[in-house]
Amino acid sequence: MNVRSRWLMISVGLGVLLNPLNSSMISVAIPRLQGAYHLDFTAVSWIIFAFYIASAVAQPVMGKASDLFGRRRIFLAGLVTAFIPSLLAPLSPSFGWLIVFRIVQAIGTSMMGGVGMTIVRVHITEKQASALSFLSIFLSGAAAIGPFIGGVLIHWWDWPAIFLVNIPFVAASFLLARKVIPKDEPLTSSANSMSFRKWFDLLDVPGILLFTAGLVALLVGLLSAKSSGHVSLSYVIICLTGLALLTAFVRLELKTKSPFIPLRTFAKYPAMTWINVEYMLVNVLYYSLFFGLPSYLQTVRHVSEFHTGILMLTLGLCSLIASPIAGRWIDKSGPQPALLLSGMLMTLGSVWLVTLNQASPVISICLALAAFGISNGLNSVGIQAALFKASPKEMIGVASGVFNTSRYIGTILSSLLTGIVMGGQFSAGGFKLLGVILTFIALSLVFMSLGHRRSGQWQEP
Template identity: 45%
Template sequence: MKRKEMLLITAVALGTLLNPLNTTMISVALARLQEDFHLTFADVSWLISTYYLVSAIGQPLMGKWSDIFGRKKVFMLGLLLVTLSSSLAPLSPSFGWLIGFRIIQALGSSALFPSGMGMIRSQITSNQAKALGIISIFSSTSAAFGPSLGGLLLHYGDWQLIFLCNFPFIVASFLLAWKLFPTDPRTTGRAANMDWRGVALFSAAIFMWLLFFLSLAEGFSLWKLIVSVGLSFWLYRYELGQSNPFINVVFLRKNMNVTRIYVQFILTNIAFYSIMFGIPSYLQSVQGMDPQKTGIIMLSIAGFSVVITPLASRWIDQSGSKSPLMAGTTLVAVGSLLMLLIQDHASAVTIFLVLCVLGIANGFNNLAMQTALYTFVSKEETGIASGLFMTSRFIGTILSSSLLAALFGKHITTPHLHSMAWTCAVLGIMMLALTVWMPGGNVQKAGLSN
């Protein structure tokens, strides 16, 4: 791969890691934030859920904008918004202000993955699996490093450092993108051409589903379920009749391979983020570990994700996405069941080894699903497809925060952890079933350079 191509990939990678990294870095700081702002776990979970909500809406929105207005413009705008939020969040006078700045951060970082992926697919025509493997490490595996980095920052400072540590990544990505990204072609797109009613319906539906799932901690709310289902059906019927829809339901209905990948990615992220947020809180509340030791334990997931990703890339180049994905989904079920071995006062070694299995699963799943997706998507559809892919991630993370609020809302115990483990094991089995239905490996291998 040429030096210029590697630098371009680096520019995209440094930008795209900001969203997943900031998603999970704060997990180790939740206990500290509860103390500072006098909150319960259910209260502080809104800091997570609002970030997910805005990211779920922002990813396809910014993907659409990058296709209409230009990928370089949208990428640079995203970096500027992250700069603004990272500067102001440490100065938050109240929890409400902190949520507001996190919303700006989520919107800005949502622009980076779809516009960056569109740039890579248009500029790099060979060795795309390798390029996607690098981006996968930064856009997906970086989330696994969040708790470890957050624990280190809290050991030497306070939660404000979690926002300030974004600046080296922002500056490096900005300078490389400014120099290496080609100038956007002249476009005729306008903001008025956006399907704003579709955006509003999608936002309302996602928000109501979030309210419904978060309310499960206190009991089943029939009216919230009815409103959520009604808004989802209204969105589906409305988008069917649009010539330029925000959510292309016709495309999803006709291309069931893409739809299955999105569903599978939702299930993957319910399991992954339940573990990424649940385990740090459990280790500090039940096992009595400090943030630094918690971060070191969580490094097991990040480390094995990184080690496995290059191996998964070579495996995909040789045989396609299906076989690595079957390995990854199987390991989700196995690793989740191994969490049942964790008891009160468990040894750090036992917890570390169990999480290693889940780290290997994460390394396989992220890259294999990403490469499988682009098999069925043209270059022209990369922006919106990438945005919807990340929306699937954040729908999964929204559901994971709801699961954790239901299990850990008032207090955290080992039996609650085991309930989460059983839930994640069932999700792993469902993911494996979807993988079995996927077309064979040769199809995936041939499609990467489309």
Template identity: 70%
Template sequence: MRAHNWWLMIAVGLGILLNPLNSSMVAVAIPGLQQVFHLDFTKVSWIIFSFYIASAVAQPVMGRASDLYGRRRIFLIGLIVAFAASLLAPLSATFGWLIVFRILQSIGTSMMVAVGMAIIRIHVTEKQATALSVLSIFLSGAAAIGPFVGGMLMDWWDWRAIFFVNIPFVIGSFVLAWRVIPRDDHTTTDHNRSIRQWLTRMDAIGIILFTIGLVALLFGLLSVKASTTISLPHILIGLIGCILLFVFIRQEIRAKSPFIPLRVFAQYPAMTLVNLEFMLVNLLYYSLFFGLPSYLQTVRHVSESHTGILMLSLGLCSLVASPFAGRWIDRSGPRPALLVSALLMTFSSAWLVMLNENSPTISVCVALAAFGVSNGLNNVGLQSALFQSAPKEMIGVASGLFITSRYFGTILSSLLIGVIMGGTFSFEGFRVLGICLTLLSVSLVMLSWRRRKAKSAQESSMNQAV
């Protein structure tokens, strides 16, 4: 592979790693943010919600916008937005401003993720599989070491460091990207559409309904739990959220270019179940990912740096398991690996329930290691299951829905933790969380079995249609 292509991969890799790095570093910073801004756990959890909701909206939108403005331009603008957010977030005087800059950071990093893979596919014409695997290392490696890096930074300074640490990556990526990413071919961009046509193509109405409806529903649910009283404003906000999401579903069914193509779910039940399984897997994984650091720091009084070291076992086990999962799935298909993954999640969730306040801190590594291995199996296994269940002509749409399912699972994990814990993170709440995760893990095994039957039915239906 030419030296230029390697520099191109490094430029893109330094940019796209910012999204998983910033989504994972914050897991260790939540207790510190609670103390600094004097917030309960429910309110501080919006630092997670805001990032993933913004990412869920921004990535598909920016992917489509790159057709109009060009991929290189979107990538560079994303770096500028991420730089501004990383510089301004540490200066936030209130938690509200921090959320604003967190959303801005999510949009900027999502712009790079949305077009980074496409840049490599277009401009690296030799050994594309190697190039894409290098980018996957940037993405998965950043997610794996995020809590460790966040813990070290919090111990060395405070929460501001998890934003300032982005600046060297942004500058390095920008300098390289400016030099090595080829300029956009204007013949491949579409400047002939009107603003109204582009808003219709991007399904602006659907995006607005989805965003406002989801935020309103989450705010209503979490406000009721945090205040321990059911007030009329909370009920009304939650109801407004439900109504808007219902209208959003009707909009997506009727739209010619929907933000989330819901009609596909009815047409391909096996693919639908893969997405449900992926959403459930991420609900389980991120409930542990965001819940355990708060448990260690708030209940067990473990330092940020030691929490980061313990959480490192989760990411490392996931990274180590992924290549072995690939070989296993190539030989036996995804079903055995996904079954083992579900059993590992069930075991580790039950292990958490059995912990008590006097259990050795190192014992949580058993649950972390099991969840890490299961995550490595799931990342490869569910992607393979998606390719098997989705028709070739639908693979682009299927991949987009797959990513959306991940975001839904992550958002639901934060909601689950917030509803269980309320305003205060306690040992009793953590045990209830472990019981919920155990039940969800058992349902994951059942869903996997159900998906196999749906796949057979879908194949029979498609054969009859032919």
């Protein structure tokens, strides 16, 4: 990788880290926000749900937009969009306004997520696994170190600091990106002269609205039932409405010419489908730990935000160490061996969580976090490398967007799982049950990796 390519990777990395950084810092702030706004865990969880629902919708849209308008233009616009809520969120007069700013933040940071992967795929053509491992230092490192950064910031300056910390990253990425990311022309030459109706059809606005409305309705119904402690007819109706809207979304995507999520393409390339399913399950497991463990430590074991952040640093350091090693390994052996090892480590870490109790020493928590951290470093490179092998080159922008949507659906499901298992308050018994569920998810990932290895999937289309 030459000097210009390294600067390009750094500029992209500083932008793409904003989404995982902001999604992870908030995990340490949940108990503080509960106290500040007098909310239970289920209610305050919407600060997580809102971010990931917006990200899940924005990622494939921005992947398609980058193919139309140019990747550099979308990347820079995302940095500007992310800058605005970083300034205004600390001034939120209510929890509702804080949710609004989190949604804007999610959209801005999502404009850089899938687009950043595409920029790497287009402009760095040799040793792409090594390039992905370099990018994963920013992605997985930001996600894993986020709780530590959040813990320190909250300890000294309270929760508004987790928004203000984005500003130097945004500024540095913007200045570098303008210099080192090559200009590219939109792939659709007539993009600037299209009518509103054409844009409406091309971006599949009905599909976006159905997907968003269905997902929100389903979450509202499930969380409301859990929060109230009983299942009423109104909650059942809301859940059924959400399922009906999502069913209508699937039917529409199979018919439309320019789908929001190209389901027919995924049917044509089944390896892509399995990669996205696996990525979704990885994120269900990883973020259940990510959001669950800090709240468990603070509410059950009464560990401060600062010390919780330090403990979670184990996760980040192990991810950072594993990512470059994974890149070199995958360049030589392909993604399958690394993903199999990752599944085994996640199983070990999940079983370890089940054995924890209030008297467990700190080293036990660190060992479980180390297993998850190494697996995260392997996954962040391995699954992206598998996606690049399985995706046709002409749709890498859309494939990257859908890939990241799978991640966000996984994180939404992880928050939903944590909320259902824990209810309004964390407990030692609830955390143990969560560990059992995560163990079964980790074992399913091991069997999936073994199946891919036997069938020889993830070959270049």
